[in-house]
Amino acid sequence: MRTNSLTHSARASIFIALAMLAFAPRLQAFSLLGPYADWMQSSNGYRSSLDIGGPVNLNEEYRWNVPTVTYAFDKSFVDYFGSNGVAAVESAIQLLNDLPAASDVVLSNFPPDTRHVNFTAQAQNVYDLKSVALALLVEQMGLGQPVRNILDIPALLPTDPLPFPGDIFDGTSIERNFDPQTLQPSRTVNGVAYSGFFSTNSAAIDIIEFPVDPLSTTYSAVADAFSYYYSGLQPGSFYSGLTSDDVGGIAYLLNSTNVNWESLPKDVLFTGRQRSANRKLRGAWRPGVEKINFVPQPEKKRGKFKTAVFKYTASYVTNGVVTEQTVKRVVSQPDILFSVADTFQTNGNAPMLVSTGTGAWINNAAQNGDASAAGPGVITSPIKIIFDKLGPQVVSGGAFTTTVLNQGWASFDQATNAPVFYPPATGQTNLEVRLNYYLASGTSYTNFNNGVFNVPVSLGSPATLQISTNSNDWVSLTSVTNNGSIINWEYYGQPIQISFRVVPGVQ
Numbered sequence: 001m002r003t004n005s006l007t008h009s010a011r012a013s014i015f016i017a018l019a020m021l022a023f024a025p026r027l028q029a030f031s032l033l034g035p036y037a038d039w040m041q042s043s044n045g046y047r048s049s050l051d052i053g054g055p056v057n058l059n060e061e062y063r064w065n066v067p068t069v070t071y072a073f074d075k076s077f078v079d080y081f082g083s084n085g086v087a088a089v090e091s092a093i094q095l096l097n098d099l100p101a102a103s104d105v106v107l108s109n110f111p112p113d114t115r116h117v118n119f120t121a122q123a124q125n126v127y128d129l130k131s132v133a134l135a136l137l138v139e140q141m142g143l144g145q146p147v148r149n150i151l152d153i154p155a156l157l158p159t160d161p162l163p164f165p166g167d168i169f170d171g172t173s174i175e176r177n178f179d180p181q182t183l184q185p186s187r188t189v190n191g192v193a194y195s196g197f198f199s200t201n202s203a204a205i206d207i208i209e210f211p212v213d214p215l216s217t218t219y220s221a222v223a224d225a226f227s228y229y230y231s232g233l234q235p236g237s238f239y240s241g242l243t244s245d246d247v248g249g250i251a252y253l254l255n256s257t258n259v260n261w262e263s264l265p266k267d268v269l270f271t272g273r274q275r276s277a278n279r280k281l282r283g284a285w286r287p288g289v290e291k292i293n294f295v296p297q298p299e300k301k302r303g304k305f306k307t308a309v310f311k312y313t314a315s316y317v318t319n320g321v322v323t324e325q326t327v328k329r330v331v332s333q334p335d336i337l338f339s340v341a342d343t344f345q346t347n348g349n350a351p352m353l354v355s356t357g358t359g360a361w362i363n364n365a366a367q368n369g370d371a372s373a374a375g376p377g378v379i380t381s382p383i384k385i386i387f388d389k390l391g392p393q394v395v396s397g398g399a400f401t402t403t404v405l406n407q408g409w410a411s412f413d414q415a416t417n418a419p420v421f422y423p424p425a426t427g428q429t430n431l432e433v434r435l436n437y438y439l440a441s442g443t444s445y446t447n448f449n450n451g452v453f454n455v456p457v458s459l460g461s462p463a464t465l466q467i468s469t470n471s472n473d474w475v476s477l478t479s480v481t482n483n484g485s486i487i488n489w490e491y492y493g494q495p496i497q498i499s500f501r502v503v504p505g506v507q
Contacts, residue, residue, distance in 0.1 A: 029186035030249030031144035035358040044153040045206035053358030055149040055176035060375030063253040070297040072334035080340040092134035101290040102255040110244040112190035113220035118412040122236025126410040135225035148227040149176035151196040180248030190220040221245040256287040260376040261367040272326035284316035297334035335381035343388040356383040391485025398492030431457040431482040453502040464507040
């Protein structure tokens with residue numbers, strides 16, 4: 001997986017070219033996600049700001065091995081998004097719950113592209129909450145980004161000096177995109193064939209995929225939503241469902257014919273007459289669970305969670321025979337918790353969201369016969385998905401002309417109804433502005449100081465962003481309007497004393 005800073009800044013850097021011939025097109029393909037290997041570094045195209053892991057090979061997959069996964073929304077989510085936001089995420093969950101069992105999947109029943117555009121939302125530059133949640137859940141089911149991983153760089157590169165790609169690879173790469181029917185590497189995703197070229201800057205190298213047919217519709221898979229600065233999911237676009245590519249990957253992971261050595265989670269308890277014997281078989285050769293159902297974690301009052309108990313039969317294979325164990329899973333906390341926080345304050349490269357990474361996923365490679373492999377393994381909980389209080393962004397200072405970039409969260413579809421914007425307009429009396437001050441150092445900028453301004457401005461009313469070098473004479477940069485969202489203010493300055501403030505009204 002690539003770093004966003006590389007794949008885009010590198011386009012303005014030196015491009016070292018080598019066209020790579022594509023394989024014969026296939027109908028679908030999927031990529032698998034797992035914990036980072038040590039050699040997956042930013043210098044060879046991995047660990048971008050929104051990545052939670054790296055691409056793994058076929059038979060190194062990670063998956064859930066319980067049939068029921070719980071979810072919940074914490075107070076911060078409910079306070080910010082309200083009941084409409086909860087309903088939007090649950091509509092994404094329903095799309096996953098509606099999938100047939102893996103063995104019953106017919107890929108031709110699913111379209112190659114489910115994206116649509118709401119032009120009103122596009123003009124407002126807002127992201128669809130349901131679609132983003134769907135992409136994050138697909139990721140947390142073990143799917144990687146298929147287009148982005150058609151061609152990957154296989155080893156850690158020295159960064160000083162950085163040699164030409166040909167000196168290291170002689171045009172070679174690894175392929176981490178697989179056809180769900182043949183299980184062979186594929187350079188086609190949802191019917192679109194891709195090739196790639198090497199790209200490098202002063203510290204890193206990457207392979208950039210591009211469509212063989214420049215007029216084709218690219219990055220259609222939901223799993224590709226966050227490839228290359230949200231190539232698959234742009235403001236105003238939304239998914240009406242999963243593509244054949246996504247479903248093919250999920251079916252591969254969960255199919256009962258896909259047997260891996262796996263240990264049941266500790267919250268799974270054995271019941272019935274064979275409890276003593278079953279305890280010895282917590283770890284066993286286990287087929288995929290076929291289907292996962294996402295259900296709400298029951299709650300007490302004031303946001304406390306109740307314990308949920310799910311009884312089911314767990315299958316394992318011994319001497320070529322499939323045997324069932326009677327078990328129950330006792331879940332005291334949600335497997336997946338949706339939350340809201342100021343993610344931009346902790347990671348300026350990922351202002352939209354933060355999702356729990358793959359570091360705690362369990363690697364069972366040794367038990368599966370190859371301790372040096374990257375998997376297979378099991379996805380573990382708890383998982384936390386945190387949405388930023390995404391709002392308008394102001395860019396100013398340095399060589400920038402002060403610009404206000406509208407952005408935010410909403411729910412929308414193809415209907416002519418106006419998008420539902422978040423947070424709801426519920427009489428908020430304060431405008432919150434978050435400042436990130438970047439201090440110039442040569443030709444680059446380093447984050448120097450952060451601040452938060454809370455200004456008594458009612459909904460629909462303006463405020464003005466100002467700077468001063470002496471705290472007496474203030475220069476107005478721009479005005480913003482309180483629409484209930486947080487304003488992100490980025491200022492790029494020189495090494496001189498600058499004061500900042502936000503005042504009500506238009507100055």
